[in-house]
Amino acid sequence: MDNKPVVTRFAPSPTGFLHIGGIRTALFSYLWARKNGGKFILRIEDTDKEREVEGSIAHIQQALSWLDLEWDYGPDKAAPFGSCIQSERLATYKQFAEKLVAAGHAYPDPYTTAEVETFRKQAEAAKKPFLFREHRPAEAKAWNGTDPLRFKVPEIKRFKWHDAVRGDLEAGEEALDDFILMKSDGYPTYNFAHIVDDSLMGVTHVMRADEFISSTPRFLSLYQALGIEPPVFVTLPPILRDDRTKKLGKRDGAKDVLEYRVEGYLPEAMVNFLALIGWNPGTEEEVFTTQDLIARFELEKIHKAGGAYNEDKLLWFNRQHILKLSDESFAEHAATFLPESISTKSAMFRRLLPILREKISLFNEISAMFGPAGELNFAIKAPKVQVEFLLWKKDPSKEKASKHIAEARKLIAELDAASWSNDTISAAASIKAAIWPYAEAQGRGDVLWPVRTGLTGQERSPDPFISAALLGRDESLQRLDAALALLQA
């Protein structure tokens, strides 16, 4: 390759949110730029006013920021080449358009849309591909600067080009036609604007999904007419729906990536997951930080074939990254999903953290754990139980339940204060050490079931040791006393 500094760009149109497909394209572009110490540009392609959705630009930036895909130039970051928003670069496109007109490479479209549509229908009826260039006006009028402008393909020929992923590609004359450069509303088309901008912005590697392969001959033809050296084309494989029947798209339920944040996915997990759809370092490692990915990323390792989106795997990645989080960071994430009644300054909050970390794959599972049937609901609400519930199903005797609860109560009451530390795991270990021999001797279920249900009042919950450690000494003893009172009533 040459020694130009690597510049990549992600160029979404502001038509709504970003889904996984778009983000993966952004990610690969970002990784490649960072790996080479180059620049990553966020360019907004808002040349279709009709489809534009209010607020999209900010939303797109939020999504990229969430994933920590920092851009060097963008709508909010001044660039040496001017605005990164295409609607603010109209004068530039017009200038290039005039250059093309002057060189005889462009001409105003003399037909109305209805007329063009008629040509198209005729071609269709004749079962022939519609080509505008077959209807080129014999003599081009001068361009008044507002009429739609068409590119006059200088040379109808077979194009061959190289793609960093797909290798040598080619397409014939049928892929070439006189496409629109400037629309009647004064905006350029994507086909025109992106080529002008990529050139002006020094973009060296264009990464995009494979739907653009078939228009590459048109692009090459335009690069040629403009006298611009084309960038390296890097065609990314599509991300398929989980049933693999088609490309993942918004209509197929592809959701806003920011929704994953709401559900409690970690950005690291999302990045890790997406990096491994369509790329693989060639080793058996799977869990990577973004820094790891930057170090390992290679264009040669990008796949040709599409890969399906698989939420189970994403969930697994999320758990892996939850396990990697620092305590502080885990606490911060967990706090947003915990009920308000648990203050982040409370002992309960600190005691809960290691238990939550052990259990969850997704942060929003925390909300459910404190819901009505949640397994940790007991931690914030004293149990209301029926006597029968306290009885071990294999030996439902009130006397035995009373006896075991009383004994367990005594054993844990004897524990010193240090045993009840806020370190839940070690507190639970102390409590277990106190009760376990007795439980072993009497029958584990016989002892542990009444103790646990006495503490939690729940069918499902953490084990009695962890439950007691969470509740703390006073609350635990109090609940056991209440259970005893119930049994003896």
Next chain:
RNA sequence: GGCCCUAUCGUCUAACGGUUAGGACGGAGGCUUCUCAAGCCUUAAAUCGGGGUUCGAUUCCCCGUAGGGUCACCA
């Protein structure tokens, strides 16, 4: 329909002519166990089909087949 692209377990993938085709997710079974998770162990599961080339093809070539993409004043 024309043109273009793609093809390894259900899914993500490893293999860059020579492996008992490996790993991961998910599945199944087991261990652990008072319940629910987590964790650990074991296991089933793939080279789309047919021709070549080669001593030898997942790998290279051709033809099928299947899937995808694209044929806009959308990007």
